[in-house]
Amino acid sequence: MSTVQNKPRPSLLDALRNINLRAYGMIIALVLIMILFQVLDVALQNQNFITAQNLTNAILQNSYILILAIGMMLVIVNGHIDLSVGSVLAFCGAVSAIALSHWDLPWYLAVLVAVGLGALIGVWQGFWIAYVRIPAFIVTLAGMLIFRGLTLKVLDAETIGTSGTFNSLASGYDVLGADLRLPTLVLGILGAALFVFFQVRGRARQAKAGIVGSSQAAWLVKTVLVAAVIVVAAYTFYSYKGLPIIGWILLALVMLFTFIANRTVFGRHIYAGGGNEKAALLSGVKTKQTTFWVFVIMGALSGLAGVIVTARLHSATPGAGEALELSAIASSFIGGASVTGGVGTIIGAVIGGLVMGIMNQGMTVLGIATDTVQVVLGLVVLAAVLFDVWNKKRSTGGGNVPLVGITPGGSGEAKRAATPDSGKEPEKASTS
Amino acid sequence: MSEDILRMRGITKRFPGVLALSGVELGVKRGTIHALVGENGAGKSTLMKVLSGVYAHGDFEGEIEFDGRPAEFRNIRDSEAAGVVIIHQELALVGELSIAENIFLGNEQKKRGVISWDRTNAEAVRLMAQVGLQDNPATLVEKIGVGKQQLVEIAKALSKDVKLLILDEPTAALNDTDSENLLDLLRQLREEGVTSIIISHKLGEVLAVADQITVLRDGKSIETLDTVGDGVTQDRLIKAMVGRDLEHLFPPHEPKIGKVFFEVKDWTVHHPEQRHRVIVNGASLNVARGEIVGLAGIMGAGRTEFAMSVFGRSWGSNISGTVELDGKPLALRNVPDAIEAGLAYATEDRKHYGLHLDYDLRENFTLPGLGKLSKRGVVDQDKVNLVSERLRKDFGVKAPSVYQLAGNLSGGNQQKIVLGKWVFTEPELLILDEPTRGIDVGAKYEIYELIHKLVDQGKGVLMISSELPELLGMCDRIYAMSAGHITGQVDREHATQEELMRLMTLETASGGEEQRQ
Numbered sequence: 001m002s003t004v005q006n007k008p009r010p011s012l013l014d015a016l017r018n019i020n021l022r023a024y025g026m027i028i029a030l031v032l033i034m035i036l037f038q039v040l041d042v043a044l045q046n047q048n049f050i051t052a053q054n055l056t057n058a059i060l061q062n063s064y065i066l067i068l069a070i071g072m073m074l075v076i077v078n079g080h081i082d083l084s085v086g087s088v089l090a091f092c093g094a095v096s097a098i099a100l101s102h103w104d105l106p107w108y109l110a111v112l113v114a115v116g117l118g119a120l121i122g123v124w125q126g127f128w129i130a131y132v133r134i135p136a137f138i139v140t141l142a143g144m145l146i147f148r149g150l151t152l153k154v155l156d157a158e159t160i161g162t163s164g165t166f167n168s169l170a171s172g173y174d175v176l177g178a179d180l181r182l183p184t185l186v187l188g189i190l191g192a193a194l195f196v197f198f199q200v201r202g203r204a205r206q207a208k209a210g211i212v213g214s215s216q217a218a219w220l221v222k223t224v225l226v227a228a229v230i231v232v233a234a235y236t237f238y239s240y241k242g243l244p245i246i247g248w249i250l251l252a253l254v255m256l257f258t259f260i261a262n263r264t265v266f267g268r269h270i271y272a273g274g275g276n277e278k279a280a281l282l283s284g285v286k287t288k289q290t291t292f293w294v295f296v297i298m299g300a301l302s303g304l305a306g307v308i309v310t311a312r313l314h315s316a317t318p319g320a321g322e323a324l325e326l327s328a329i330a331s332s333f334i335g336g337a338s339v340t341g342g343v344g345t346i347i348g349a350v351i352g353g354l355v356m357g358i359m360n361q362g363m364t365v366l367g368i369a370t371d372t373v374q375v376v377l378g379l380v381v382l383a384a385v386l387f388d389v390w391n392k393k394r395s396t397g398g399g400n401v402p403l404v405g406i407t408p409g410g411s412g413e414a415k416r417a418a419t420p421d422s423g424k425e426p427e428k429a430s431t432s
Numbered sequence: 433m434s435e436d437i438l439r440m441r442g443i444t445k446r447f448p449g450v451l452a453l454s455g456v457e458l459g460v461k462r463g464t465i466h467a468l469v470g471e472n473g474a475g476k477s478t479l480m481k482v483l484s485g486v487y488a489h490g491d492f493e494g495e496i497e498f499d500g501r502p503a504e505f506r507n508i509r510d511s512e513a514a515g516v517v518i519i520h521q522e523l524a525l526v527g528e529l530s531i532a533e534n535i536f537l538g539n540e541q542k543k544r545g546v547i548s549w550d551r552t553n554a555e556a557v558r559l560m561a562q563v564g565l566q567d568n569p570a571t572l573v574e575k576i577g578v579g580k581q582q583l584v585e586i587a588k589a590l591s592k593d594v595k596l597l598i599l600d601e602p603t604a605a606l607n608d609t610d611s612e613n614l615l616d617l618l619r620q621l622r623e624e625g626v627t628s629i630i631i632s633h634k635l636g637e638v639l640a641v642a643d644q645i646t647v648l649r650d651g652k653s654i655e656t657l658d659t660v661g662d663g664v665t666q667d668r669l670i671k672a673m674v675g676r677d678l679e680h681l682f683p684p685h686e687p688k689i690g691k692v693f694f695e696v697k698d699w700t701v702h703h704p705e706q707r708h709r710v711i712v713n714g715a716s717l718n719v720a721r722g723e724i725v726g727l728a729g730i731m732g733a734g735r736t737e738f739a740m741s742v743f744g745r746s747w748g749s750n751i752s753g754t755v756e757l758d759g760k761p762l763a764l765r766n767v768p769d770a771i772e773a774g775l776a777y778a779t780e781d782r783k784h785y786g787l788h789l790d791y792d793l794r795e796n797f798t799l800p801g802l803g804k805l806s807k808r809g810v811v812d813q814d815k816v817n818l819v820s821e822r823l824r825k826d827f828g829v830k831a832p833s834v835y836q837l838a839g840n841l842s843g844g845n846q847q848k849i850v851l852g853k854w855v856f857t858e859p860e861l862l863i864l865d866e867p868t869r870g871i872d873v874g875a876k877y878e879i880y881e882l883i884h885k886l887v888d889q890g891k892g893v894l895m896i897s898s899e900l901p902e903l904l905g906m907c908d909r910i911y912a913m914s915a916g917h918i919t920g921q922v923d924r925e926h927a928t929q930e931e932l933m934r935l936m937t938l939e940t941a942s943g944g945e946e947q948r949q
Contacts, residue, residue: 209817211834263813265806272799275788282746282785283800283853284771342790 025387026335026351033355037362049362052240055233060171062357063246064089064305064312064321066350068328069335070257071301073349076332077261078294079274079341080129080136084121084143085302085328089321091147092118093306097160097316107166111307118303119296121147126295130288136295144325152318161315169249170312173241181242188234192227199223246308250350253301258346270294275342330377331356334384355380436497437462437596437627443482443494445475445651452478453492456653458646460596465618465628467642469635470673471900475651476631480598484518485511499595515595519585521604521731527574531565532556534573535588559587563617579610586617590626597621598629603637604732615641633730635666635937647672667930674900674929682905683877685884689908690721694861694892699753701734701741707749712738713916715753719861719892724883726907727896728932734916735896736780739863743777744770757860771800776859778850780866780896782843786850789839793831794820796838796849801856823852828878844875851882861892868902880906900929914938 034050041049068085075082096114099105105113121143128139165172173179203219206212237243243251261267272280273287281287305324310316335352337344356377363373438460445453453475460466468476482492485505496503498514505511508518525534532552541551556569563583573581582602589597599618603611611634618628618641632638638645639659647654647669654672657664701712712734719725729735740747742755744767755762757773764770770777779785787796797820798805805815820834827848831841838849847867854862864883868876883906887893897903903910904927911921912935920935922928 205814206817209814209821211817211821263811264809265802265811266809268795268799268802268811271791272788272795275790276784278785279788280799282740282743282767282777282779284744284768285799286766286768338790342788 026348026355026384030351030355030358033358033362037358037365040362040366044366049365052236054361054365055236056240056244058354058357058361059247059250060244060312061361062353063170063250064308065324065327065331065357066250066353067253067301067305067308068324069331069349069353070253070346071298072325072328073332073335073337073344073346074257074261074270074294075136075298076329076337077274077341077344078270078291079277080291080294081329082125082136082140082295082298083325084125084140084147085298085305086321086324086326087144087147087151088118088121088299088302089306089309089324090151090316090318091121091154091306092303093310093320094151094155094160094316094318096166096307097162097310098154100162100166101160107164107169110166111169111304114307115300115303118306119300121302122296122299123292125299126292129295130291151320155316155318157318159315159317162310163314166307167311167314168245170246170308172245175245179242180245180248181238184243185234185238187243188231188238191234192230195230196223196227254346254350261346266290266293271342327353327356330381333381333388336384336388338388339385352384435461437499438483439495439497440479440483441495441497443479443492443496445478445482445487445492451651453482453651456494456648456651458653459656460627460629461644462627463622463625464643465622465630465641467638467645468629468631468648469633469638469645469669470648471898474648474673476648477600478651479648480518480600480629480631483511484508484516484598512592515593516598517589517592517594517596518598519582519589519600519602521601523578523581523585525573525581525584528572530570530572531560531567531576531584531587532569534584535559535569535591537588539591555591556587559590562590563587564613577610578605579607579613582606582610582614583617586621594626596627596629598631600631601633601731602630603632603634604730611637633937635669638669639664639666645669649673666934670930670933674933681877681901683881683884687724687908688722688888690723690890692718692720693758694719694894695754695756696742697754697756699738699742699755700751701737701748702750704747704749711748711916712741715913715916715918717894717911717918717921719894721890721892722887723909724887724893724895724907726903726910727894727913728900728903728910729896729898729913729936731898733913733936735913736865738913739777739865739894739896742770743767743775743863746777771857771859774858774860775863776800776854776857776861777863778854778865778867780869782846782850782870787838787846790837792837793824793829793834793849797823797834797853797856800853804856819856823856827852827855827882842875843869844871844878847871847875847879848882851879855886859891861894862886863894863896865896866898867895868897868899876902900932903927903932904929912936 037049041047068089072082072085092114095117096110099110099113100107125136125139125143128134129136168174199219200223203212234243237247259267261270269280269285269287269290272283272285273290277287306321309320313320331353332344332349333339333352334355335344335348335350337348359377359380360373363376364370436459438458440456440458443453443456443458444451456475456479458468458479468479470476478487481487483496485507488506489504496505498516503511503514505514505516511518526537529537535556536552540547541555542548543551553569560567560569560583563586565580565583565587567576567580573584576584586597602614606614615637618630621628630638630642642659644656644658645664646656649672657668695716695718697716699712699715700710703709703711715734715738717725717727727735727738737747741751742764744764745751746767755764757775762769762773764773764775783789788799794816798816802811805812805819817834823829824831824834829841829845829848829852831845838846841849851864851867867883868879871879883893883895895903895907907924907927909921909923910927910932912919912932914936919938922931922935
C-alpha cells in the first residue's frame, strides 16, 4: 500500500474552511438565528417563525434602519461616525410632511424636498468635518441637537398627518393598482441567473489574468448557495404579497451603493482614506473631498429614511427616529465594519441590520420583554466586534501588539522593521 | 567600588535575519562623560536599549555589570530602579501637563495615596534649579522651547536618583546656545558625580564634552579613545566610523546620463506646527535624465521634509522656492498635482505612509494610478487584476497571489509594492526615501536592479539614504544636507565616505554650498 500518499484532493470541508469568515460569517449567523427562532417557536408556541409574512414584516419594520445603515457604513469605512442621522431623519420627515400637507406638493416632490434637504445638511456637516477638520463625533453630536430642535420648531410640537401614495412608499405592495407578486418572482429568477452569469464570467476573467483567488470548490459552493437563496427568497415573497415597494427601493440602494463602493474611484477612495489616511493622501487621494461627499450621501439617505418613517407612521412626529443613529451604527459594526475604519461592505451593513431586526422580531414573537431584548441586542453588538478583533488577530498571526512604539529614534530600528516586536516592554516606554 | 560604573561584555543581539550587535565591549568610568559614535545603523541605539532593559535580560547574549553588580534588567522599570535613565531623541513628555507634573510622571509625589501638590511643586523647583530652569513649575511643557524641554527630561531623570544618564542625540533639535547650555549642564552633573553616556553625530561637540569615546561600526565596538591622552581629531573619528570597503553589494550599471530636467531652487520649508522653525533652508538641487542623485545627511537634516514638501506640499508650512520640470515651473499645490506633473515619492515609512497593510496587492498597486484604470469614475476591475498581476511579476513580489494582504509580506516585498505602485503612475522623477531600509541584502540587490531599470528608461531618481555605502554604490552624484542646508555635492569619482561625513556634519552651513567636481 505504498500509493496511499496521493496528492490530497481538496475536499468540501477544505472549501468551506477557505471561505472568508469575515465575508460570510454574518450571513451564516443570520441564517442560524432564523433557524434558532424557528426551532424555539415550534417548540414553545407550536408555530412557524420562518414564514413569508414574518420575513415581509422584517423588511417593512427595519427598512429605514437599513437605509441609514448603508450610509453609516460608508461613513464608518471612511473613518468617521454620524450621530445626527436620527435627528436629520426627523427633520427631513417633518419637512416632507409639511410639503405634502401644507404646501400641497405631489408626493414625489415631497420626497425630493426631503432628500435634497438631507443632502444640504450633509453639505453643512461635511464642510466642518472634512475641511475644518472638526471631529465628526462633535459635529454630528451638535447636529443631533440642532436638527432635533429644528424638527420641534417646524412641527410646532404637533403631529402632521400624511396620506395617499406617499404612505404606500413604506408599506405598499402594488404600483398603479397592479400587485408585485409576479415581478418579484421574475426578479428573483433573473437575479439568480445574472448572479451566476457574473460569477462565471468573473472567474473566467480571473483565470485569463492568471489570478484565480479561491479554490474551485469554494467558489462553486458560494455561487450555488447564493443563487439558491435568491430564488428561495423571491419565491417566499411571491407566495405572500410580493416584495413590498420599500423592498424594491432597498434592493436598488444596495446595488447602487455596492457598485459605488466597489467599482468607482470615489468608492475606493472612501476605503483608502479610512484605511490609512496618510498613505492615501501621499497616493494622491483627495481625502477631504471624499469625506465631504460621504457626509452628503449620508445626509441624503437620512432624508430618504425620514420619508419612509413618516410614510410608515402616516404622520411626522417630533420624536421620530430617536436613537435610530445607534441602530444604524450597531448594524454597521455587526455587519463587519472595523472600528478603525477602512473595512466593511454595504451588504454587510444590511445583513447586520437584519440580524438586529430578526432578533428583535423573534424575541418579541416569543413574548420576551423589551428590556431583555435590549440587553441581548447589546451583547450581540459586543460579540460582533469581539469577533472582528479576534479575526484580525488570527489573520495577523496574533502576538501582543505593543500599545506604544517601543522607543523612538535610532536608525537601527529600521533593521528590524519587518519583524514583529516582542511586546514585552510596552507600558514603560513612554514614561521613561 | 571599582573604577568602572558600567561594563558591557560580549553583547550580541540578533533580530531575525540581522545581527544588530556582535560582541560589543563597552566600559564606562565612574564620573565621566562617555560618547558613543558611529554611522546610522551602527548599533548605538540598540546597545543603549540593551543597557536600559528595553530588550530584556535573556533577549541578548553577553554580560552587563553595573555599579559593581551583575545587571539583569527585565524592563525599563528595573534599569531605572538601578539608576540607569535614558533620554530619547524624541522626548517622552506630555505637552498638556505642567513641568512639575512631567517631572514626576509615573513617580507622583503622594501623601497617603493622594497627590501632594505642595510637595510636587517644591521638589520640582529644587530639581529645576539643579538643571538651571527658572520657569514656573506650573507652566505647560508645550509652552516652553525644545531646549528647556530637554532640561525637563534631565530634571525628571535626576528625580529618579540617576547614576548613569544616557542621552540619545540630545542636541539634534537644539540651536547653538541651547546646545552649549546642555553640554555645560552635563559637565556640571559630572562634578556632582553623575556619569553620562552621550550619543551624537556632532563630532565637534563630542570632542568638546566627552572624556572617552567609543566607536561602533556594523554592530561591533571598534575602539575606545581617550579624548585627552590619545589626541583624537574629527578625521580620526570619521576614519574609525566608516573604515570599510565597498563590497560587491551593487549590481553593475552603465549610466546613460542625459540633460538636467528637474530642478528645485531656493527651497525653504517651515515646520507645520512650530511655524517659525526653518527645517529646509534655501535648498537647491537638480537631477538629469537617467541619473541617480543621492541625498545624504544625518537624521533630522531635513531630507525627508525636503522631499515631501516638494511632493505636493505634503509636509511643512510657509513653503517657498521653485520646482521646474523640463524648464517649465510647476505649481504643485497638492499630491494629485505632483502625480499629474510626473513626480513620485516612495516614503521611508512603508507601514504608515506607504501602504494599506489591511488591503491586498491589487488595492495597493493601483491606488495612485486608479484614474488610469477607470472610465468616468468607474473602475475597470479586469484591468486592475491584469495590471496588479503584471506588476507582481515585474517587481518580483514574493506573494502567492495578488489577493495577499500587504501586511503579511516581508519588508523587501512591501518595498517592491511601494515601488510598483509609483512606477505604474509613469513618473518622470522618482524620489526614493530610504528605499532599502529594513530590507535584507538579497532584496536590496533586487531593489537596486529595479532602480537601474528605471533610470535606463530615461527617468530621474533622487535617492535619500542614511547608508553612505549605498549612496556611494548607487549614485552618479550625491548632495549632502545638514541642518536644512545643502552643504555640498560630490560626483561619483570624488565621493568618499569621509568627505560626505564631513559635509553632513558641518554644524553651521553659513559658508554656503561647497562644490567639488
